[in-house]
Amino acid sequence: MSAKIKYTNEPFEAKVVRDFLPPPDQLAFREEGVKVTLALSKKSVDFFKAEAAKHNTQYQRMLRKLIDAYVETYAQEASATPQPAARKRAAG
Template identity: 45%
Template structure:
Protein backbone atom coordinates (compact mmCIF):
# COMPACT_ATOMS: atom_id res chain seq x y z
CA UNK A 1 0.00 0.00 0.00
CA UNK A 2 1.71 3.11 -1.17
CA UNK A 3 1.53 5.95 1.34
CA UNK A 4 -0.12 3.90 4.09
CA UNK A 5 1.20 4.42 7.59
CA UNK A 6 1.40 1.47 10.00
CA UNK A 7 -1.17 3.20 12.22
CA UNK A 8 -3.63 3.14 9.30
CA UNK A 9 -3.49 -0.66 9.18
CA UNK A 10 -4.57 -1.23 12.77
CA UNK A 11 -8.24 -2.14 13.19
CA UNK A 12 -9.61 -0.51 16.30
CA UNK A 13 -12.84 -1.28 18.05
CA UNK A 14 -14.87 1.79 18.76
CA UNK A 15 -15.78 1.91 22.42
CA UNK A 16 -18.38 3.89 24.31
CA UNK A 17 -17.97 4.30 28.04
CA UNK A 18 -21.16 3.68 30.01
CA UNK A 19 -22.12 3.08 33.61
CA UNK A 20 -24.09 -0.06 34.31
CA UNK A 21 -25.16 -1.82 37.49
CA UNK A 22 -24.91 -5.63 37.71
CA UNK A 23 -26.30 -7.95 40.33
CA UNK A 24 -23.82 -9.28 42.86
CA UNK A 25 -24.63 -12.76 41.55
CA UNK A 26 -23.55 -11.82 38.01
CA UNK A 27 -20.32 -10.18 39.12
CA UNK A 28 -19.42 -13.15 41.32
CA UNK A 29 -20.09 -15.50 38.40
CA UNK A 30 -17.69 -13.56 36.13
CA UNK A 31 -15.07 -13.36 38.88
CA UNK A 32 -15.15 -17.14 39.36
CA UNK A 33 -14.97 -17.81 35.62
CA UNK A 34 -12.17 -15.29 35.13
CA UNK A 35 -10.14 -16.94 37.87
CA UNK A 36 -10.66 -20.37 36.27
CA UNK A 37 -9.48 -19.07 32.91
CA UNK A 38 -6.72 -16.74 34.15
CA UNK A 39 -8.24 -13.57 32.77
CA UNK A 40 -9.82 -10.40 34.13
CA UNK A 41 -13.53 -10.45 34.95
CA UNK A 42 -13.94 -6.88 33.68
CA UNK A 43 -12.68 -8.01 30.27
CA UNK A 44 -15.17 -10.88 30.23
CA UNK A 45 -18.03 -8.58 31.18
CA UNK A 46 -16.98 -6.12 28.48
CA UNK A 47 -16.92 -8.84 25.82
CA UNK A 48 -20.32 -10.25 26.75
CA UNK A 49 -22.44 -7.67 24.86
CA UNK A 50 -20.19 -7.99 21.79
CA UNK A 51 -20.51 -11.79 21.80
CA UNK A 52 -24.27 -11.56 22.38
CA UNK A 53 -24.76 -9.08 19.53
CA UNK A 54 -22.57 -11.06 17.14
CA UNK A 55 -24.29 -14.34 17.95
CA UNK A 56 -27.78 -12.96 17.49
CA UNK A 57 -26.97 -11.00 14.34
CA UNK A 58 -25.68 -14.17 12.61
CA UNK A 59 -28.10 -16.77 13.94
CA UNK A 60 -31.66 -16.95 12.62
CA UNK A 61 -34.19 -16.66 15.40
CA UNK A 62 -34.82 -20.23 16.42
CA UNK A 63 -36.02 -21.76 19.65
CA UNK A 64 -32.45 -22.74 20.58
CA UNK A 65 -31.09 -19.25 19.86
CA UNK A 66 -33.69 -17.23 21.75
CA UNK A 67 -33.12 -15.73 25.15
CA UNK A 68 -35.13 -16.75 28.15
CA UNK A 69 -36.79 -14.18 30.38
CA UNK A 70 -36.70 -14.99 34.08
CA UNK A 71 -39.55 -13.62 36.19
CA UNK A 72 -38.81 -9.98 37.00
CA UNK A 73 -35.41 -10.02 35.34
CA UNK A 74 -33.58 -9.17 32.16
CA UNK A 75 -33.09 -11.75 29.40
CA UNK A 76 -30.37 -14.32 29.99
CA UNK A 77 -27.64 -14.66 27.40
CA UNK A 78 -27.90 -17.99 25.62
CA UNK A 79 -25.88 -19.67 22.91
CA UNK A 80 -22.60 -17.92 23.69
CA UNK A 81 -19.63 -20.07 24.65
CA UNK A 82 -18.03 -18.85 27.86
CA UNK A 83 -14.62 -19.88 26.52
CA UNK A 84 -14.98 -17.21 23.80
CA UNK A 85 -15.36 -14.53 26.46
CA UNK A 86 -12.26 -15.81 28.24
CA UNK A 87 -9.91 -16.54 25.39
CA UNK A 88 -10.72 -14.35 22.42
CA UNK A 89 -9.55 -10.83 21.87
CA UNK A 90 -13.11 -9.91 20.96
CA UNK A 91 -15.73 -10.92 18.46
CA UNK A 92 -14.50 -13.11 15.62
CA UNK A 93 -13.59 -11.22 12.49
CA UNK A 94 -15.71 -11.82 9.44
CA UNK A 95 -13.76 -12.76 6.38
Protein backbone atom coordinates (compact mmCIF):
# COMPACT_ATOMS: atom_id res chain seq x y z
CA MET A 1 0.00 0.00 0.00
CA SER A 2 1.29 3.49 -0.82
CA ALA A 3 1.95 6.17 1.78
CA LYS A 4 -0.79 8.72 2.37
CA ILE A 5 -0.27 12.23 1.05
CA LYS A 6 -0.08 14.94 3.68
CA TYR A 7 -1.40 18.29 2.50
CA THR A 8 -0.16 21.51 4.07
CA ASN A 9 -1.36 25.07 3.92
CA GLU A 10 1.70 26.38 2.14
CA PRO A 11 1.28 29.63 0.21
CA PHE A 12 1.32 29.37 -3.56
CA GLU A 13 1.26 31.82 -6.42
CA ALA A 14 -1.34 31.53 -9.12
CA LYS A 15 -1.22 33.47 -12.33
CA VAL A 16 -3.61 33.75 -15.24
CA VAL A 17 -2.28 32.34 -18.49
CA ARG A 18 -3.43 34.05 -21.69
CA ASP A 19 -5.60 31.81 -23.86
CA PHE A 20 -3.36 31.09 -26.84
CA LEU A 21 -5.32 28.28 -28.47
CA PRO A 22 -7.28 29.01 -31.65
CA PRO A 23 -11.05 28.51 -31.55
CA PRO A 24 -12.40 25.18 -32.88
CA ASP A 25 -13.68 26.72 -36.13
CA GLN A 26 -10.10 27.72 -37.01
CA LEU A 27 -8.85 24.23 -36.24
CA ALA A 28 -11.37 22.68 -38.61
CA PHE A 29 -10.47 25.04 -41.47
CA ARG A 30 -9.05 23.27 -44.48
CA GLU A 31 -7.38 25.11 -47.32
CA GLU A 32 -8.11 24.21 -50.89
CA GLY A 33 -5.43 21.90 -52.20
CA VAL A 34 -3.94 21.56 -55.65
CA LYS A 35 -2.33 18.29 -56.69
CA VAL A 36 1.07 18.63 -58.34
CA THR A 37 3.67 16.21 -59.58
CA LEU A 38 7.10 17.02 -58.21
CA ALA A 39 10.35 15.09 -58.56
CA LEU A 40 12.45 15.33 -55.39
CA SER A 41 15.86 13.88 -54.59
CA LYS A 42 15.85 10.50 -52.87
CA LYS A 43 17.90 12.03 -50.04
CA SER A 44 15.21 14.66 -49.37
CA VAL A 45 12.34 12.18 -49.43
CA ASP A 46 14.20 9.73 -47.18
CA PHE A 47 14.90 12.55 -44.70
CA PHE A 48 11.26 13.65 -44.54
CA LYS A 49 10.00 10.08 -44.29
CA ALA A 50 12.35 9.39 -41.35
CA GLU A 51 11.39 12.64 -39.58
CA ALA A 52 7.69 11.99 -40.19
CA ALA A 53 8.01 8.52 -38.68
CA LYS A 54 9.70 9.99 -35.58
CA HIS A 55 6.84 12.46 -35.12
CA ASN A 56 4.04 10.09 -36.12
CA THR A 57 2.85 12.17 -39.07
CA GLN A 58 2.89 12.07 -42.86
CA TYR A 59 5.91 13.27 -44.79
CA GLN A 60 3.70 14.97 -47.40
CA ARG A 61 2.10 17.03 -44.63
CA MET A 62 5.55 18.11 -43.42
CA LEU A 63 6.57 19.14 -46.94
CA ARG A 64 3.32 21.06 -47.39
CA LYS A 65 3.84 22.96 -44.11
CA LEU A 66 7.45 23.72 -45.05
CA ILE A 67 6.41 25.19 -48.41
CA ASP A 68 3.52 27.13 -46.81
CA ALA A 69 5.92 28.63 -44.23
CA TYR A 70 8.33 29.61 -47.01
CA VAL A 71 5.55 31.26 -48.99
CA GLU A 72 4.20 33.10 -45.96
CA THR A 73 7.64 34.48 -45.15
CA TYR A 74 8.72 35.50 -48.62
CA ALA A 75 5.33 36.57 -50.01
CA GLN A 76 5.28 39.40 -47.44
CA GLU A 77 8.78 40.49 -48.46
CA ALA A 78 7.98 40.23 -52.17
CA SER A 79 4.87 42.40 -51.85
CA ALA A 80 6.87 45.06 -49.97
CA THR A 81 9.81 45.06 -52.42
CA PRO A 82 9.34 46.62 -55.87
CA GLN A 83 9.89 44.05 -58.59
CA PRO A 84 12.09 44.78 -61.64
CA ALA A 85 10.27 45.16 -64.95
CA ALA A 86 9.88 41.93 -66.89
CA ARG A 87 12.05 41.61 -69.98
CA LYS A 88 10.38 40.92 -73.27
CA ARG A 89 11.63 38.00 -75.33
CA ALA A 90 12.74 38.67 -78.85
CA ALA A 91 10.69 36.94 -81.54
CA GLY A 92 12.62 33.96 -82.78
